[in-house]
Amino acid sequence: MQTSVSFHPIFSSVPNDEYLARWRECIGRTGRPEDFEGVSTNKPTQIENIVLLSEEIKVPVGLRPGGEKVPCPFCATTAPKFIRGRMAYFPDEHAIRFVGHRCAQVHFGDNFKHAERTFRRQMACRSYIDLWKEVAEQRPGLVQFVQPLSAIAEDLHFTIEQLDGHAPGFRSFLHKELAQTNGELFLRSDLGMTDRLGNAVVQSKSIGKAAGLRFLWEGYSAARDLQRMKCALADSEHPLPEWHATSPEHPATDEVIRRGRMLEKALRNILPALADVQDGIGFFSPKNVGLIHRWGNRPQTPFAKFEFGFAGRQLLVRCRSIAGEYFANVLIPESIQRGAVPAAPVSELLKKVA
Ligand SMILES: [Zn+2]
Numbered sequence: 001m002q003t004s005v006s007f008h009p010i011f012s013s014v015p016n017d018e019y020l021a022r023w024r025e026c027i028g029r030t031g032r033p034e035d036f037e038g039v040s041t042n043k044p045t046q047i048e049n050i051v052l053l054s055e056e057i058k059v060p061v062g063l064r065p066g067g068e069k070v071p072c073p074f075c076a077t078t079a080p081k082f083i084r085g086r087m088a089y090f091p092d093e094h095a096i097r098f099v100g101h102r103c104a105q106v107h108f109g110d111n112f113k114h115a116e117r118t119f120r121r122q123m124a125c126r127s128y129i130d131l132w133k134e135v136a137e138q139r140p141g142l143v144q145f146v147q148p149l150s151a152i153a154e155d156l157h158f159t160i161e162q163l164d165g166h167a168p169g170f171r172s173f174l175h176k177e178l179a180q181t182n183g184e185l186f187l188r189s190d191l192g193m194t195d196r197l198g199n200a201v202v203q204s205k206s207i208g209k210a211a212g213l214r215f216l217w218e219g220y221s222a223a224r225d226l227q228r229m230k231c232a233l234a235d236s237e238h239p240l241p242e243w244h245a246t247s248p249e250h251p252a253t254d255e256v257i258r259r260g261r262m263l264e265k266a267l268r269n270i271l272p273a274l275a276d277v278q279d280g281i282g283f284f285s286p287k288n289v290g291l292i293h294r295w296g297n298r299p300q301t302p303f304a305k306f307e308f309g310f311a312g313r314q315l316l317v318r319c320r321s322i323a324g325e326y327f328a329n330v331l332i333p334e335s336i337q338r339g340a341v342p343a344a345p346v347s348e349l350l351k352k353v354a
Helices: 017-030 101-108 110-166 170-179 222-235 253-268 270-283 286-296 334-338 348-353
Strands: 070-072 076-082 084-090 095-100 184-194 200-209 303-311 314-321 324-331
Touching: 017 084, 070 095, 076 101, 084 101, 095 101, 101 110, 110 170, 110 222, 110 253, 110 270, 110 314, 110 324, 110 334, 110 348, 170 314, 170 324, 184 286, 200 286, 222 253, 222 270, 253 270, 253 348, 286 303
Parallel strands: none
Antiparallel strands: 070 076, 084 095, 184 200, 303 314, 314 324
16 A cells, blocks of 8 residues: 555646556556556646546456555545546646546536546547448448449339339338238138137138338338448548547547448448348248238238239239228339349448447
């Protein structure tokens, strides 16, 4: 245990990453954050400003003599006080200290909240700068995947325009019907028997699961999502501006965060967009169309008429029910008839952002 405090007003700006990495390494090795070169342990005299330099670090106090806790610059400069703390810079004093996470919060109040927000923005910038590098390495594979997928999504969008144009409401009507059983389609058959109460025994038998629950949903947005992905990939070819963790905040922070978020969000949407496209293609597959037709023509349907099938390159919808009448001739683009979807690149990146 130290019996005296130290004060090193030697930092005219935020210490650099190399210094912080060495400090962090020293904490992990010794459990003594307050002993590192240049670290002050006296009580801060000016508490208007604080800059956080690390997330909460759990100090391995077991490495300290007797496993004692770390002293707190605020309330116990030479006595054991805390285990979790943060590296912090005090710009008015040109000093750095390791402060207990709760004490700093109490002493700095709103200034701490502001420092926390600034710190989180810095962390975001660091991670987006890393993301930029990773995407640069994987861009060719991503572009090769996204371009053709986007073209198919545009074709699916074209079918939606036709379907909604010819038969407004049909998509949401069919979606509602299919969603009741999560796409599972049942035929009911009367077994010709009665139960104890004299009711006919009817058996429900599944004939398969229909594709299209994603595609029929009114919020289906694969084409838009993939268009955004193409824009984000194009933007990722331009380097991010020069950025450093500074105090006050570096002027490029807003731009790094804005473009980083856009790219991250676009990457996160890639695999859902792939599933959306696959579901759209599955909806128009001959097997699925046949299945839905068979289901719509089951005995005791709510439909007075239900025709759902292909005529050449068109899907014909002829449906009459209590909900209304739907008639549509939907021209199916070749890419959807072909039914092939580009394979997703095997990418740690996509898993990481998911
Ligand atoms: Zn304290």
